[in-house]
Amino acid sequence: MILSDPRPQPLALPPVPETSPQKERDAMTETAQPQGEQTVLVEDLGQVKVASRNLDVYYGDKQALFDVNLDIRPNEVTSLIGPSGCGKSTYLRCLNRMNDVVESCRIEGTVTLDGADIYADDLDVVKLRARVGMVFQKPNPFPKSIYDNVAYGPRIHGLAESKADLDEIVMTSLERAGLLGEVKDRLGDPGTSLSGGQQQRLCIARAIAVSPEVILMDEPCSALDPIATAKIEELMDELRQNYTIAIVTHSMQQAARVSQRTAFFHLGNLVEVGDTEQVFTNPRETRTQDYITGRFG
Numbered sequence: 001m002i003l004s005d006p007r008p009q010p011l012a013l014p015p016v017p018e019t020s021p022q023k024e025r026d027a028m029t030e031t032a033q034p035q036g037e038q039t040v041l042v043e044d045l046g047q048v049k050v051a052s053r054n055l056d057v058y059y060g061d062k063q064a065l066f067d068v069n070l071d072i073r074p075n076e077v078t079s080l081i082g083p084s085g086c087g088k089s090t091y092l093r094c095l096n097r098m099n100d101v102v103e104s105c106r107i108e109g110t111v112t113l114d115g116a117d118i119y120a121d122d123l124d125v126v127k128l129r130a131r132v133g134m135v136f137q138k139p140n141p142f143p144k145s146i147y148d149n150v151a152y153g154p155r156i157h158g159l160a161e162s163k164a165d166l167d168e169i170v171m172t173s174l175e176r177a178g179l180l181g182e183v184k185d186r187l188g189d190p191g192t193s194l195s196g197g198q199q200q201r202l203c204i205a206r207a208i209a210v211s212p213e214v215i216l217m218d219e220p221c222s223a224l225d226p227i228a229t230a231k232i233e234e235l236m237d238e239l240r241q242n243y244t245i246a247i248v249t250h251s252m253q254q255a256a257r258v259s260q261r262t263a264f265f266h267l268g269n270l271v272e273v274g275d276t277e278q279v280f281t282n283p284r285e286t287r288t289q290d291y292i293t294g295r296f297g
């Protein structure tokens with residue numbers, strides 16, 4: 001039996017253009033270092049989960065992002081770092097169209113998920129947000145029970161055929177979020193009765209429950225204590241086996257701990273992206289170097 005794929009078909013995706021003369025120079029000399037970061041322009045869609053091309057974002061007259069070209073790879077954690085106000089949250093919100101709800105916000109350029117344009121006219125935004133889930137800075141459980149918080153998405157998306165199905169989804173999601181052991185005897189208690197770190201894991205369970213492909217996290221640990229933070233960081237490493245993760249963090253230590261790739265933003269520009277270790281130990285751009293050594297930020 002052949003099932004037609006209801007999703008939009010992939011666009012031909014151009015490689016990330018080189019943006020600076022320095023990068024052009026590096027690109028010309030890169031044959032000497034075949035394993036080098038810049039030699040691998042990801043053209044195989046299998047290597048790219050989410051991509052932006054020439055992405056400009058405006059709030060009214062004010063431009064918040066300038067020509068951002070970034071590939072986010074599957075089953076990796078990509079960190080977005082940079083000083084406050086540089087556009088990290090704006091960028092993250094473009095990836096599941098959360099900026100649609102900001103009246104003054106206007107977007108130019110392309111964002112693709114599996115090669116298909118997520119800003120296409122016929123795209124179902126609700127389905128998109130199930131495929132690209134989001135976890136916010138401040139844990140925001142619904143005023144419902146722990147169970148109902150996690151069951152909410154599967155219910156509205158009709159993902160469970162029976163109560164047993166729904167139970168299974170809720171349990172699996174709590175388990176994957178590393179929370180089941182702590183809550184299995186109190187699933188009827190309000191989500192808000194949990195500690196901050198537990199609430200954030202509940203929000204992660206809620207995001208996972210609709211089987212997303214990508215999870216966006218905007219400073220998910222900034223309201224948490226170090227122990228709760230460590231738990232979430234540990235969790236991210238497990239989650240990436242099944243999901244693609246993009247995380248905004250103001251902590252360079254956290255970016256170094258949790259991510260395979262790091263993208264550094266400054267004043268609305270993507271200055272540099274590369275393997276996390278390279279970005280932190282051997283940045284290509286002076287602005288990255290200045291930021292990671294604490295010269296501004």
Ligand SMILES: Nc1ncnc2c1ncn2[C@@H]1O[C@H](COP(=O)(O)OP(=O)(O)O)[C@@H](O)[C@H]1O
Nearest residue numbers: 059064083084085086087088089090091102104
């Ligand atoms: N809803 C909004 N309305 C107007 N300007 C905004 C809005 N959200 C963000 N901005 C502006 O866009 C720029 C980038 O902000 P943001 O993406 O929140 O940065 P970051 O997450 O890196 O701190 C800032 O100048 C900020 O003031």
Ligand SMILES: [Mg+2]
Nearest residue numbers: 088089090248
């Ligand atoms: Mg932010």
